[in-house]
Amino acid sequence: MTYVKAKSNSAFSPVRDPIDRHPLHIGIVLLVGGQSKRMGCNKQLLPWRGKTVLDAVCGALHCGWEDYVKPAEFCKLPFVAVTGNDHEKLEPIITSYGFDVVRNEHPEHGQGLSIAIGVRYLVENSPIPLDGILCSVGDQPLLTGNVVHQVISAFSENFHSKTIIVPHYGANCQSGNPVLFGSHWFDPLQHIQGDQGGKTIIRGNGKDHVIKLWIRDDIGCDIDTPDDFERLKQRESEAL
Template identity: 55%
Template sequence: MNGVFYESAPVGSATSSSNPHIGILLLAAGQSTRMGQNKQLLPWRGKTVLHAVCEALWGGWDLSNVHFPVGRYPFVAVTGYDHKLLDPIVESYGFSTVWNLRPENGQGLSIGLGVQQLVNQEWLPLDGIICSVADQPLLTPFVICELIDAFQNQWIIERRAGELPSKTIVMPHYGAAYTPGNPVLFGAHWFDALCHIEGDQGGKTIIQGPGRDYIRNIWIPADIGDDVDTPTDYERIGNRESEDI
């Protein structure tokens, strides 16, 4: 297992009054080929899977004291062929949208489009970006807070040492099996590399390559990192709705 496990501080416990600026990239352009229908629009707790993911992302970011002094959120969602159905949902949570015209070319294209949109926006320069998939209905704001806190503490160390832009990558591991998963927070050093990923490997090309020595792994005790990729996944995860997770 790459990296070291990092015990993040409680929310809002930064040791510096200057906090890193964190954006969110939501990847929602997948074609859901194994599901047979758009998995992001599947019913979930009275809304959809996509609503659940957006609520977790926005809620964790909002709790983590990374507010911007501008009127917009540093959130971008990349959507694909179903953008007319997906865009109204993500926009209701403050996301601007980018349409991936060729989602069949792989997740790398969506990541590049989203990162470019985030870094080109007219807001403060970002120190890190949370890259999230749109099919984790069990995701909670707690996970996002833990990612941001771990990054923030390492970012402060890097800043004091004059080592910015940050090379830190924060990755969650879920449950008793320490299963690696999403979302992943990438420091600004990796923005250019994120814009040039090819195929469908996504951030793994960085995590398993040049970024492996800069990973900070955090442990999320609850086993809530599951993706919904197939009808079997959806049924299995749906049966956990009443569990205390």
Template identity: 50%
Template structure:
């Protein structure tokens, strides 16, 4: 398949006012050890938790990139090869790549996803990439729109800007995170389970911008207790 990609405009000047071209990496190869079974496939609002996350990412990306004419979305789900997960993610426009080393930590999935997008769409076609986890069932498309809008406002000629959401009164940093193109090379070499935090707390520290998000949208699930809490929120209309 040939992709209709466009080179980014020359950096600098009015670029910050133009809509940036953003890709998405969805990390969906986790082991779900603390849950005991695959949390991404747990029932949620008539579908699954993975459906909810994919829908939010898809809609948020479409709302922010409607002028970018592509035959395929620059979105990839990094999975462990589970047929059901692959099918759900692909139904929302995600390409699929498999991580056979997911037991080595989240960093391997980030590296594979970024590498896939860079190789598929070209080094200069993306201004940034959003890295998202797959266990935030209350994620809203507005989070994606806010990340991209903040990146558009704050990016400079080096595309070093990193946008991190902070949730609720505690302003706890969370996911998803948008990394400017300057960090693509570093992202392709992340190892272990620290993920993008190695960049955010390290070389990228001075380039981080934060956006405030309501706490519900950042709720993630790791344990059966978390899932019970999620169902309680739904039954109580929280």
């Protein structure tokens, strides 16, 4: 794997696919179908900055994508969110940020199924052929539009259909989300199973094509337990 620094040119120069599109066409799959078993309640609906955790994530994804390319260039946003439980509560929030919404009727089968549903939806319904898909999670409230923009820009700068961009946060370089997969991985993403999700590819056949993007700020934390949320609440005022 190769490290690149955020906001800088990488020394890594893969052979580029024969594509001349500027900007590249990037879709987003937002995963909000988890069962939140350890949390005990739907973590996407927890209060955050006067709204919800889900609002914070959707806002960051929308802002970061807009910073990369103006939506006016597309007839619709290539965004989809995959829900599970609490679909009726999540849908109005998600659609207010321009996402389509599809429901995973079997969230107990793991994150892999939600990724497969979301990727398949974009491949079949995007009005434009996509060069990459950004996979994000709905419980990362410190995510910023700047991080999303940097992930997309790193993909563009190191473009190949097999490229995978994985952000690593803070001094400890902790890997996290969102992860951007080139189009080569669209078919494998539609066939992954279990709770490992995209890690199946990142640690498997895609390992040699992963580029680690270092994000200086330690803002990649997600919420799994009530203790996680309490720790993050102490940082709620960051970046305001």
